[in-house]
Amino acid sequence: xxxxxxxxxxxxxxxxxxxxxxxxxxxxxxxxxxxxxxxxxxxxxxxxxxxxxxxxxxxxxxxxxxxxxxxxxxxxxxxxxxxxxxx
Amino acid sequence: xxxxxxxxxxxxxxxxxxxxxxxxxxxxxxxxxxxxxxxxxxxxxxxxxxxxxxxxxxxxxxxxxxxxxxxxxxxxxxxxxxxxxxxxxxxxxx
Amino acid sequence: xxxxxxxxxxxxxxxxxxxxxxxxxxxxxxxxxxxxxxxxxxxxxxxxxxxxxxxxxxxxxxxxxxxxxxxxxxxxxxxxxxxxxxxxxxxxxxxxxxxxxxxxxxxxxxxxxxxxxxxxxxxxxxxxxxxxxxxxxxxxxxxxxxxxxxxxxxxxxxxxxxxxxxxxxxxxxxxxxxxxxxxxxxxxxxxxxxxxxxxxxxxxxxxxxxxxxxxxxxxxxxxxxxxxxxxxxxxxxxxxxxxxxxxxxxxxxxxxxxxxxxxxxxxxxxxxxxxxxxxxxxxxxxxxxxxxxxxxxxxxxxxxxxxxxxxx
Numbered sequence: 440x441x442x443x444x445x446x447x448x449x450x451x452x453x454x455x456x457x458x459x460x461x462x463x464x465x466x467x468x469x470x471x472x473x474x475x476x477x478x479x480x481x482x483x484x485x486x487x488x489x490x491x492x493x494x495x496x497x498x499x500x501x502x503x504x505x506x507x508x509x510x511x512x513x514x515x516x517x518x519x520x521x522x523x524x525x526x
Numbered sequence: 527x528x529x530x531x532x533x534x535x536x537x538x539x540x541x542x543x544x545x546x547x548x549x550x551x552x553x554x555x556x557x558x559x560x561x562x563x564x565x566x567x568x569x570x571x572x573x574x575x576x577x578x579x580x581x582x583x584x585x586x587x588x589x590x591x592x593x594x595x596x597x598x599x600x601x602x603x604x605x606x607x608x609x610x611x612x613x614x615x616x617x618x619x620x
Numbered sequence: 621x622x623x624x625x626x627x628x629x630x631x632x633x634x635x636x637x638x639x640x641x642x643x644x645x646x647x648x649x650x651x652x653x654x655x656x657x658x659x660x661x662x663x664x665x666x667x668x669x670x671x672x673x674x675x676x677x678x679x680x681x682x683x684x685x686x687x688x689x690x691x692x693x694x695x696x697x698x699x700x701x702x703x704x705x706x707x708x709x710x711x712x713x714x715x716x717x718x719x720x721x722x723x724x725x726x727x728x729x730x731x732x733x734x735x736x737x738x739x740x741x742x743x744x745x746x747x748x749x750x751x752x753x754x755x756x757x758x759x760x761x762x763x764x765x766x767x768x769x770x771x772x773x774x775x776x777x778x779x780x781x782x783x784x785x786x787x788x789x790x791x792x793x794x795x796x797x798x799x800x801x802x803x804x805x806x807x808x809x810x811x812x813x814x815x816x817x818x819x820x821x822x823x824x825x826x827x828x829x830x831x832x833x834x835x836x837x838x839x840x841x842x843x844x845x846x847x848x849x850x851x852x853x854x855x856x857x858x859x860x861x862x863x864x865x866x867x868x869x870x871x872x873x874x875x876x877x878x879x880x881x882x883x884x885x886x887x888x889x890x891x892x893x894x895x896x897x898x899x900x901x902x903x904x905x906x907x908x909x910x911x912x913x914x915x916x917x918x919x920x921x922x923x924x925x926x927x928x929x930x931x932x
Contacts, residue, residue, distance in 0.1 A: 444538075445623035448627055458549050467558060469614050473562065473564075484576045487577065497834055501663060504679040510851070511816075513610050
């Protein structure tokens, strides 16, 4: 089972690499922010799996913090004028 | 592998599938408002299934409660974030 | 090839690529978003290095404070100088490539020579771990921070206070409309706050108490409290005020006061300076530090000497 958890982590990380393309490409600021949030939710899953895989229960707290605080950066983003990023 | 591990494995594979679906949606959908679905739907279902899988593996009420809390917070954060990002995108479009 | 190696390689490569992108993106906003993503990958890397304390700090500071801080700084720059967005300074400096090559050579040289060093047996880390059993603390990080190198920790608290005073000295207090970005009528935000703020207090307390035996501690707890404060500032529930009241002044200095008070007071009983008399002193100092760190970070974020609740 340990091997399978490791493979799941690897799979989700490869997912992130694919998602990076959207962060890089945009085209709007909202797209980039959205991709960053998808990064966040995938990271949370990776941390939860790692907590079980590497037997480090503290990682569940790290995941909880990320998921709890994900909204803050979006609220700050909401206040930005985004037209500068349009091409 | 025990029956418990088989159940966990099924949940884990299903969870990874929905994460993959979310990423494909993010890459392939045509505009911001369509791509929001990837964040609000596919990924949260993926997170729920991963949490379910880990809860089955851990077989511990304290850990299960923490996983459920993480998932619920994920739902809340995704809902509010998607709403704010959509409003932001609308403001730019006008 | 093993799965562990693939994961670590992917994380390492990802961090280098992201770091390069952060400094070379065309617009400031893109760099900020990439920096947020970089923080996520960084937390995963700390995890792989068996450093959950640092992963916790990265999560609390990275997700809760720095991303929002940089976005607000960018927003304020645009308010001060609306033309700024057009002339974002881009284009590579002529020294960029030589500097990059030199630093790569330096890192490679140090890295290669480090590979040949025999690991020392009597490192400070091992001595600290051996001494931990007598302290009654289970988390070696907290032990080192508060018992073995507590003068450093004390001075870090002083630096934080000086940073706040310095920021207050050089910048005009933020106007209320500059600190908040979301009108109080925006739907759903209230629901998020109603969960986030009580939970941040709960989790900060948990991290503080757990910090003596497992990953956590005053710095992480303070950062989580600050994140709750940042959310309240962004949504106009807390607004910048002109002068700090007695409560604010006490809370900002509480960490330093408790640390110095106990550390010096212990000398009256014939102990040496800063020889903490037991776990109760550790708990007391950590609690005071958590309050100071949380409030100081929130005040620095808001760019104000004090915060008050919104008057209806």
